[in-house]
Amino acid sequence: MKYKVEVEKVSKFFVNPNGERLQVLDNISFKVYDGEFLCFVGPSGCGKTTLLRIIAGLEKPSSGRVRVEGETPNPKKIRIGFVFQEEALFPWRNVWDNIKFGLEVRGNYNPKIVEDVVRLVGLENFKSYYPHQLSGGMRKRVAIARALAVNPSIILMDEPFGDLDAQTRWIMHKELYSIHEKLKKTTILVTHNVEEAVYLADRVLVLTRRPAKVKKEIFIGLERPRNKLSSQFIRFREEIIGFLREEVPEI
Amino acid sequence: MVVVNWLQVLFNSAVTGSLYLLAAVGLTLTYGLTRFPNFAHAEFMALGAYAGYTIAEQLKLGFPYSFIAAFISSAALGAASYLLVFRPLTHRGATIIHLMVASIGLDFFVRHLIKQVWGGEQLSFRMVWPYFDVGPVRITGLWVALILSAIVMVGVMHIVLTRTRLGKAIRASANNPDLAMASGVDVEKIALVVWIVGAALAGVGGLFRAADTRLVPLIGWEILLPAFAVVILGGIGSFYGALIAAYVIGLAENFGVVFLVMFKLSTDYKFAIAFLILILTLILKPSGFGRLFGEGGKVV
Amino acid sequence: MNSSATTKTTAVLVALIIVVAVVAGVGGYFAGQSAGYDAGYKAGYDKGVMAGGAKAYEKGKSEGYKAGYETGYKEGLKAGKPKGPTLPDKIKIGSLMCLSGFLGPMGQKIKLGVELAVKEINRKGGIAGRPVELIVEDTATDPKTALEAFKKLVEVDGCKVVIGPMASPEVMAIGKYANERKVVVISPTATSPKITTEFPDDYIFRTVGSDALQGKALADTALKKGFTKIATLVLNNPYGIGIEEKAKEVLGDKIVLSIRYDPTKMDFRTELSQIKDAGVEAVIYVGWYEDGQVMFRQALEMGLDNIQWIAAEGVYGEPMFKVADAAEFMKRAVIGTRPIAPTGLITYKLFAESFKKEYGKAPTMYQDTAYDATMLAALAIAYAGQYDGAKIKDALQYVSQYYIGATGHKMFDKNGDQLTQFYEIWKVEKVDGKYKFVGIGRWP
Numbered sequence: 001m002k003y004k005v006e007v008e009k010v011s012k013f014f015v016n017p018n019g020e021r022l023q024v025l026d027n028i029s030f031k032v033y034d035g036e037f038l039c040f041v042g043p044s045g046c047g048k049t050t051l052l053r054i055i056a057g058l059e060k061p062s063s064g065r066v067r068v069e070g071e072t073p074n075p076k077k078i079r080i081g082f083v084f085q086e087e088a089l090f091p092w093r094n095v096w097d098n099i100k101f102g103l104e105v106r107g108n109y110n111p112k113i114v115e116d117v118v119r120l121v122g123l124e125n126f127k128s129y130y131p132h133q134l135s136g137g138m139r140k141r142v143a144i145a146r147a148l149a150v151n152p153s154i155i156l157m158d159e160p161f162g163d164l165d166a167q168t169r170w171i172m173h174k175e176l177y178s179i180h181e182k183l184k185k186t187t188i189l190v191t192h193n194v195e196e197a198v199y200l201a202d203r204v205l206v207l208t209r210r211p212a213k214v215k216k217e218i219f220i221g222l223e224r225p226r227n228k229l230s231s232q233f234i235r236f237r238e239e240i241i242g243f244l245r246e247e248v249p250e251i
Numbered sequence: 252m253v254v255v256n257w258l259q260v261l262f263n264s265a266v267t268g269s270l271y272l273l274a275a276v277g278l279t280l281t282y283g284l285t286r287f288p289n290f291a292h293a294e295f296m297a298l299g300a301y302a303g304y305t306i307a308e309q310l311k312l313g314f315p316y317s318f319i320a321a322f323i324s325s326a327a328l329g330a331a332s333y334l335l336v337f338r339p340l341t342h343r344g345a346t347i348i349h350l351m352v353a354s355i356g357l358d359f360f361v362r363h364l365i366k367q368v369w370g371g372e373q374l375s376f377r378m379v380w381p382y383f384d385v386g387p388v389r390i391t392g393l394w395v396a397l398i399l400s401a402i403v404m405v406g407v408m409h410i411v412l413t414r415t416r417l418g419k420a421i422r423a424s425a426n427n428p429d430l431a432m433a434s435g436v437d438v439e440k441i442a443l444v445v446w447i448v449g450a451a452l453a454g455v456g457g458l459f460r461a462a463d464t465r466l467v468p469l470i471g472w473e474i475l476l477p478a479f480a481v482v483i484l485g486g487i488g489s490f491y492g493a494l495i496a497a498y499v500i501g502l503a504e505n506f507g508v509v510f511l512v513m514f515k516l517s518t519d520y521k522f523a524i525a526f527l528i529l530i531l532t533l534i535l536k537p538s539g540f541g542r543l544f545g546e547g548g549k550v551v
Numbered sequence: 552m553n554s555s556a557t558t559k560t561t562a563v564l565v566a567l568i569i570v571v572a573v574v575a576g577v578g579g580y581f582a583g584q585s586a587g588y589d590a591g592y593k594a595g596y597d598k599g600v601m602a603g604g605a606k607a608y609e610k611g612k613s614e615g616y617k618a619g620y621e622t623g624y625k626e627g628l629k630a631g632k633p634k635g636p637t638l639p640d641k642i643k644i645g646s647l648m649c650l651s652g653f654l655g656p657m658g659q660k661i662k663l664g665v666e667l668a669v670k671e672i673n674r675k676g677g678i679a680g681r682p683v684e685l686i687v688e689d690t691a692t693d694p695k696t697a698l699e700a701f702k703k704l705v706e707v708d709g710c711k712v713v714i715g716p717m718a719s720p721e722v723m724a725i726g727k728y729a730n731e732r733k734v735v736v737i738s739p740t741a742t743s744p745k746i747t748t749e750f751p752d753d754y755i756f757r758t759v760g761s762d763a764l765q766g767k768a769l770a771d772t773a774l775k776k777g778f779t780k781i782a783t784l785v786l787n788n789p790y791g792i793g794i795e796e797k798a799k800e801v802l803g804d805k806i807v808l809s810i811r812y813d814p815t816k817m818d819f820r821t822e823l824s825q826i827k828d829a830g831v832e833a834v835i836y837v838g839w840y841e842d843g844q845v846m847f848r849q850a851l852e853m854g855l856d857n858i859q860w861i862a863a864e865g866v867y868g869e870p871m872f873k874v875a876d877a878a879e880f881m882k883r884a885v886i887g888t889r890p891i892a893p894t895g896l897i898t899y900k901l902f903a904e905s906f907k908k909e910y911g912k913a914p915t916m917y918q919d920t921a922y923d924a925t926m927l928a929a930l931a932i933a934y935a936g937q938y939d940g941a942k943i944k945d946a947l948q949y950v951s952q953y954y955i956g957a958t959g960h961k962m963f964d965k966n967g968d969q970l971t972q973f974y975e976i977w978k979v980e981k982v983d984g985k986y987k988f989v990g991i992g993r994w995p
Contacts (some may be wrong), residue, residue, distance in 0.1 A: 150435065
């Protein structure tokens with residue numbers, strides 16, 4: 001079996017402004033299969049985002065090792081599609097120019113590639129719009145298209161739909177599912193929304209409170225497309241919420 | 252009755268604004284890219300001024316050479332600051348507070364180094380600039396050189412930022428380093444370029460300030476406050492925002508003088524007027540003028 | 552301490568007063584008095600000086616030595632009555648000087664005047680046999696730093712007398728604290744009239760005339776030249792505003808434009824544009840060296856050398872010539888006033904000789920007033936007979952009546968201000984390629 005991502009005994013410490021050492025990740029290990037859709041759920045502030053940034057190579061682990069396609073992650077060498085939690089588009093570039101930015105930087109801009117991803121996310125009629133002229137859901141599509149445009153080896157998504165209303169989020173789940181079906185890109189998605197994880201993931205890793213460890217691994221063996229109202233779906237959902245409640249009793 | 256030569260005031264504003272622009276461009280770009288306000292930027296200005304002084308007054312080589320000396324020496328200091336201080340600190344997980352405090356420390360270090368080399372005494376450029384009247388406006392060679400330098404800098408920066416891959420990467424990195432990095436930009440390399448260019452421009456600004464007034468080790472600190480005002484007003488990391496903000500503050504200060512004198516108030520308050528504009532802008536448009544160009548981060 | 556020891560100490564004190572008084576030429580004053588002021592020395596002196604009595608004063612000084620010695624001796628005896636506890640073994644005199652900042656170049660020089668006085672006193676055996684220890688602190692030309700440094704002198708070193716600080720805002724900053732802690736402050740240079748109005752009748756003294764007088768001197772100079780359209784351009788601090796207000800009082804609506812500026816800004820183009828546009832014939836200017844250099848350079852660039860600038864003493868001094876443009880501008884367009892001692896004083900000559908012997912060069916502005924301030928402090932301590940602020944304050948008022956120092960008769964009025972002050976009117980000339988200040992007249 002070939003692994004796309006290997007995370008071995010990764011720990012991460014920060015020093016806060018008071019000079020205190022703060023451990024965020026505690027000896028985390030897991031592997032991601034090629035083409036797999038993996039979700040992390042965990043309490044707020046447990047270090048999920050840090051873990052994702054380490055896999056992307058935006059930060060270095062304090063100890064341990066991360067391999068993406070057998071190499072140390074480095075956004076300059078390995079193409080990674082990162083969808084950020086917050087608004088992450090360049091506001092002075094229109095939809096088309098935002099999507100092409102990653103290609104431009106790498107010096108291999110090709111209008112056909114951009115055209116393809118624009119069609120994939122359904123933004124054909126909005127190519128020349130600027131971010132501030134688009135709705136929240138539209139902007140998310142641009143961000144996903146931007147991530148896909150570079151033909152990434154993995155896609156990393158950090159609570160991508162957290163700031164959307166329930167209805168738009170529901171639509172985005174469906175779209176992300178169909179994109180994944182089409183492209184079969186290895187995807188790691190971090191969320192605190194359990195329903196989202198059960199709907200999209202092949203496998204869910206539940207993290208503990210900070211410093212985060214892997215608490216539980218759950219394979220979601222449900223047929224796709226999944227029915228959020230089916231009894232199995234709800235059973236998975238409740239099981240995961242149960243694990244989370246052990247960490248944060250207030251849930 | 253107070254008679255006012257508005258054209259002269261306008262021209263004076265252009266002089267003030269050009270100086271602030273040269274001082275602030277590097278500050279705003281490094282703030283955007285490295286995510287902290289670099290107080291040592293003051294010394295980039297001071298070193299340029301002193302290096303220029305040595306060339307012009309001690310070696311008697313003329314102003315164009317001191318211009319080059321200011322550019323190169325400050326560029327070198329900018330590169331050294333980034334490579335030896337701020338990049339290693341960032342790699343060790345320093346926060347904005349750590350970096351800010353480190354920059355203040357570096358500022359003190361460099362300032363005292365300057366004091367050791369050139370002494371703490373006030374120095375002055377002895378060169379006399381030609382002056383002439385264009386209609387009702389009095390102009391000197393120095394002021395023209397300052398304004399021209401700012402215009403050339405803006406032109407070159409504009410072409411680089413919009414036409415070249417490097418420039419596009421700079422603009423993206425100053426606005427959102429994470430996104431730029433995830434898109435494949437070598438943000439650390441870009442940061443180095445920006446630190447060098449920003450420091451060099453600050454050095455040139457410092458040289459003009461020194462030639463226009465005099466040289467003291469605190470010369471950089473004197474302009475750091477207005478430079479920060481330009482950065483905030485323009486939107487952190489926004490070149491175009493800083494461009495507008497520098498001249499807005501230049502206008503506010505100089506026209507402020509006219510109104511203050513009319514109302515029989517001390518011209519001390521001209522800076523207060525600039526800050527009033529700053530505060531109003533932040534209330535109405537929190538990300539500053541950069542917003543007009545889709546740039547500019549919020550004040551951290 | 553038994554009574555015989557007390558008497559002995561008193562005798563020493565008296566001797567000291569006599570020595571210093573003679574050296575300082577107390578006689579000049581008394582001779583002047585006997586030569587024609589008949590309405591009591593104070594009123595006579597006032598009247599005499601104001602009515603051109605300086606002449607009589609000078610005439611008096613040559614004859615006056617003997618009379619002065621005798622009177623001084625008598626006064627010394629009268630003053631030298633036993634006073635209870637005596638002086639500490641070492642007498643501390645504090646000093647606050649601008650050794651850095653805007654007035655730094657000036658402060659470095661003025662400090663020499665204080666040091667010279669202390670050296671002379673110690674060479675003559677100190678105050679009643681006790682050596683004087685001088686403690687100098689830097690105020691960085693900053694009122695806040697001045698207050699901190701003052702607190703250090705008072706609370707850590709225990710000084711009851713402080714020479715300085717130099718700048719008026721600094722004196723204003725420490726005034727309240729000095730009064731609370733009963734510490735005598737003698738500034739050799741602070742000239743703002745605000746010091747009089749804010750701190751009347753208290754612990755704040757100065758050995759230089761208030762700018763109420765200099766403002767008048769500047770205004771009179773403008774009047775004498777026949778200017779009718781005048782602008783004022785002054786530092787926005789008590790020094791600048793004090794002169795501006797006095798000048799306005801004298802000149803009334805001849806002043807058509809008033810600008811108060813921030814010396815730290817160094818970008819004065821628009822202020823100068825305003826003056827240019829107002830079409831005035833003269834500018835009454837109050838600035839310091841650092842901002843003055845830049846102001847004059849930019850004034851030259853703006854073409855303001857075609858009107859007459861009349862400057863206060865803040866820009867009087869060689870450092871102004873370090874900037875070629877500023878020096879040239881001063882030569883072309885600037886005259887000014889500065890406080891001086893009455894001419895021909897033998898006491899000034901004695902001071903100048905001593906200064907030259909010590910430092911190898913002639914004294915410049917305010918080194919003399921600093922010297923006098925320090926001498927007065929020592930005399931007052933000697934006369935008080937104890938190291939106590941309140942006693943020294945009263946003693947200072949008393950001894951000042953008899954002290955004629957480098958800058959003349961240093962009698963204080965009840966506010967601690969000088970009763971009178973002479974000013975020189977100066978201009979700048981270029982001789983053999985070198986700029987220098989030249990006296991062209993006197994006021995009053």
